[in-house]
Ligand code: SF4
Ligand code: SF4
């Protein structure tokens with residue numbers, strides 16, 4: 024499928040006049056395009072009533088309709104009444120005495136999600152009949168529903184609960200035994216299915232068939248006995264299965280990882296980015312009391328639409344690991360108390376850096392650091408005449424979202440000048456420099472260099488090894504100065520994705536112990552080594568970077584918004 | 595306004611009649627039925643509907659009724675309740691088709707304001723405000739009651755609906771595994 028290359032939805036305010044038509048929603052006139060791109064193929068297809076209603080800002084309850092999936096029209100929740108202009112024998116609209124076209128109201132309602140609009144159409148979503156239809160559809164959907172909200176992970180964000188609140192009855196009129204279906208079905212390695220809760224909307228089936236291309240799910244049996252199931256003998260296992268949990272309007276499909284972990288209404292939602300590859304999917308981090316419980320995709324038409332991959336979604340547990348680095352450490356002379364905390368240690372480091380001979384310092388910074396951090400390191404490197412590089416991290420990509428480049432900010436590392444071309448080309452040179460004794464100080468941010476040809480023997484030759492990282496490894500153990508850093512969820516910053524989109528992420532949880540956001544202490548180091556730069560905040564730092572680096576020209580922190588902005592020149 | 599002090603009559607100026615009158619009142623009450631209570635040896639029987647300490651209950655078959663839906667934790671105005679959900683690998687629920695049970699359930703009785711919202715919101719009838727009104731502990735930690743203690747204090751609640759049992763029976767009758 025064409026994810027971000029699909030034509031952007033034409034904005035209704037500026038289309039060429041011939042391509043739009045006017046309809047009225049509850050009496051309010053709206054101009055809508057005649058066609059909208061099909062969510063899967065991108066080909067123009069007629070605009071539907073539900074799209075017209077949304078354009079008019081009118082909510083139509085719906086279960087099976089999803090803006091990014093093919094239309095199925097099976098839940099009937101979106102029923103509306105409508106009318107069309109009456110035509111005379113001359114095929115001209117008949118006019119009322121007041122000059123307005125006469126509207127013939129359709130005798131029957133229609134589903135808004137699958138009925139195309141026509142010129143002059145009037146859509147009514149607030150008539151008594153529509154209200155009654157919604158109530159009846161909902162009552163039918165609930166007759167066999169197990170009503171086990173207290174044990175359902177979807178409770179709190181369930182469309183069945185929400186619409187029951189709006190359109191439901193307080194009392195059930197159903198007295199017969201409910202139809203029972205399989206519960207706790209192990210659908211695949213990451214998904215549990217409760218068939219009793221399923222309302223048969225087929226969103227999950229359409230998603231995995233039409234978006235992922237893995238035709239793994241289907242309905243079997245008929246009528247009240249219809250049951251969602253995976254292809255017999257084959258687990259539902261592709262890299263996008265957990266998106267079905269998001270789009271399932273009820274709690275039929277739930278995540279094994281999130282199962283019974285926390286009720287959703289306790290989760291604080293922080294807009295952030297996935298850091299598991301260079302695509303930079305927009306996400307929402309759900310956290311409570313400084314513990315991260317889940318990642319969910321956040322809609323961004325230019326990057327990930329409504330989806331994210333399972334690999335990235337489940338890659339968060341390391342942030343809460345017990346062995347996170349939480350203590351700042353300096354070299355401890357025998358019989359001397361360790362230096363107490365950040366200020367003296369940063370002063371010591373900057374003193375050493377200031378005295379270092381030009382060219383005797385090297386910097387290896389991860390392409391998992393933010394643009395601002397890499398920019399600060401580049402500033403330091405310029406001042407010190409340091410050799411710099413980042414570390415490539417490659418995996419296997421797929422055709423949907425997962426990028427082969429597993430660094431979230433390779434583009435940023437290139438654009439700030441930290442990474443060599445190709446990335447990693449300077450690493451042997453740095454190793455050579457240490458062996459020859461010309462490089463005496465090494466600053467490592469977020470990489471385990473002993474695996475990259477800078478073994479323990481080489482690190483032992485250094486006069487000063489300054490390391491900042493998040494989790495302990497060989498390099499952090501050998502560091503003379505260890506500066507505990509933050510995961511992205513613990514700080515703010517921006518990444519540049521593979522397509523050159525600069526996006527920002529917000530802080531969800533507090534860092535532990537001494538750990539501080541890298542940009543904070545790198546900024547302090549840069550101030551002490553290279554002199555004041557006139558900014559105090561992350562916002563100011565970003566804006567300064569945008570002024571300094573031609574690639575980021577024209578960007579501002581505020582201008583990034585929550586959807587990011589694309590660089591003028593692709594990286 | 596100035597109030598004139600009344601002159602005392604001869605009888606009043608005698609003084610003794612007033613003293614004797616006072617002793618008469620004391621003596622009358624001395625022989626009346628007692629209204630005070632010998633607390634703590636003697637305890638007040640609280641009226642029905644009294645809102646004392648909230649405890650967790652088991653049903654008549656010994657099952658923990660709480661399913662860890664955390665609504666009481668959400669509704670509790672002073673945030674006295676803290677529930678640790680079971681997670682995917684938690685202890686199995688007493689009633690298998692109820693799927694879950696809290697791993698830990700704590701009520702801080704120092705925070706609780708005995709409002710009864712938890713009982714009101716509970717969809718499983720698993721928490722009730724009981725008649726205990728005098729909660730004593732030697733430390734703050736002691737006043738945080740854990741799941742075990744709450745269940746022990748709560749005792750058994752005669753469940754008339756038996757929702758989960760009914761569901762299981764219905765499913766079995768249709769050949770489904772509940
Ligand atoms: S499992 Fe959910 S998404 Fe799939 S058909 Fe049922 S209700 Fe719809
Ligand atoms: S009685 Fe009120 S204050 Fe006490 S635990 Fe229940 S909800 Fe909280």
Ligand code: FES
Nearest residue numbers: 085087098099136
């Ligand atoms: S949303 Fe239109 S029929 Fe389901």
